[in-house]
Amino acid sequence: MQSSQYKLRAGVSIALAFITGAVLTKVVFDSPSEKISTTPKVHVKANHAQVFANIRKTLSGTSINKIALTPIEGIYEVDAGKNVFYVDKKVHYAFFGHLYDLVNNKDLTPAVTLKKASSSSANSPVIKWHDLPLDNAIITGNSKGIPIAVFVDPECPYCRKLESELLASNQFKVYQILLPLDSLHPSASQIANAIVCSADKNKAFTAWFEQGLVPHNNKDCSDVINANKAFAQANAINGTPVIIREDGAVTFGYRPVQQLLTWAQGGSDA
Numbered sequence: 001m002q003s004s005q006y007k008l009r010a011g012v013s014i015a016l017a018f019i020t021g022a023v024l025t026k027v028v029f030d031s032p033s034e035k036i037s038t039t040p041k042v043h044v045k046a047n048h049a050q051v052f053a054n055i056r057k058t059l060s061g062t063s064i065n066k067i068a069l070t071p072i073e074g075i076y077e078v079d080a081g082k083n084v085f086y087v088d089k090k091v092h093y094a095f096f097g098h099l100y101d102l103v104n105n106k107d108l109t110p111a112v113t114l115k116k117a118s119s120s121s122a123n124s125p126v127i128k129w130h131d132l133p134l135d136n137a138i139i140t141g142n143s144k145g146i147p148i149a150v151f152v153d154p155e156c157p158y159c160r161k162l163e164s165e166l167l168a169s170n171q172f173k174v175y176q177i178l179l180p181l182d183s184l185h186p187s188a189s190q191i192a193n194a195i196v197c198s199a200d201k202n203k204a205f206t207a208w209f210e211q212g213l214v215p216h217n218n219k220d221c222s223d224v225i226n227a228n229k230a231f232a233q234a235n236a237i238n239g240t241p242v243i244i245r246e247d248g249a250v251t252f253g254y255r256p257v258q259q260l261l262t263w264a265q266g267g268s269d270a
Contacts, residue, residue, distance in 0.1 A: 051076065051089050058091040070099060070108070084109055097184065098239055105158070107239065107253040126235075126250040133231045136224045137175035138201045141166060146264045149175040151232060151242040154192050154208060155185035158254040159241045163209040165257040172264065176205060178225060179232050179240055189225060196221040 052067045055076060066079040074089045077099075085096045098109040132149050140163075150166075152159045166172055178196060180188030191208065197219035198204035207213040232238070243251045245264050255263065 055087060055091050059087075071101065072099075105254050107158075109239075126248060127244050128248050129244065129246050132175070132244065133177060133228055134175055136196075136228055137177050138195070138205045139173065140176055140202055140205060141172045141174045142170045143173055145171050145173040146261070147173045147175065147246055148260075148264050149177060149244045151177050151179040151228075151237055151240055153179055153181045153185060153188050153240040154195070155188045156181070156240045160209055162241050162254050166260075167206065167210070169257045169261070171257070171261055177228055179228050179237070179242075180225065181238075181240060189222075192225050193219075193221050196224045 048069065055067055055078065056064055059078070062078075062080050064078055064080055068077045068079070070077050070086065075086050076089065078085050078087055078094075083096075085094055086099065087094045098107050100106070101108055129149070134149070137149065150159075150162070152163065163176075166174055178192040180192045182189055191214055194215045194217060195201060195204045195208060197217050198215045204215040207215070239252065241252075241254065243255070243260070245266075247266070249263075251260075251263055
């Protein structure tokens with residue numbers, strides 16, 4: 001038992017080492033308490049308290065700030081400093097990544113981490129517009145529309161939904177910054193490279209997101225993709241879509257176009 005606990009602690013430590021800095025540490029919201037959705041609050045019962053104690057005991061080598069319930073029975077959220085991960089009630093398994101509410105189209109993991117980050121940085125822009133790698137961006141939409149920048153993974157389903165609605169709305173001038181998340185989508189970098197290397201990047205981007213057509217070429221544009229990844233890493237962006245407006249404000253995850261339009265014009269985030 002002692003050996004298995006040691007292996008689990010070691011596994012968590014290794015995984016945390018890989019994702020260090022993966023949580024955004026700056027965020028701008030006018031009223032964070034109203035705008036950030038967290039996992040539903042559930043009263044802790046005695047059996048949950050026992051599980052919490054077991055998680056802390058089993059992961060004694062991990063610095064744990066808080067343990068919370070999730071909407072999934074038997075799955076617990078572990079707040080370990082700059083990182084959030086999930087374990088089962090027996091602490092046999094852990095997974096790192098995003099927990100999605102598919103019914104409400106909410107990414108619950110950023111909601112948790114951003115709430116924590118926003119308390120110290122609520123009045124500061126997250127990313128200055130002129131610092132963005134706009135030279136690497138593919139511009140789509142209305143050239144006279146409201147400018148926004150979107151970090152987008154070619155294989156992210158929420159990105160595909162967002163892009164479809166952005167293109168249909170014709171309300172935005174969108175600076176598309178390709179950010180393949182290789183750990184989630186192993187083919188994303190290859191697709192992103194093919195799009196960036198295309199003679200008509202705009203056409204290639206639209207063809208992929210609307211029809212799933214990958215342009216055929218043997219060129220290497222990994223320098224552009226790697227630069228985007230480096231910028232994302234430096235700014236602790238580890239998910240998609242991430243949307244930035246000109247004043248530096250950022251919103252995370254999919255938003256319906258009408259809601260996004262209000263936000264892009266200076267309104268508050270949902």
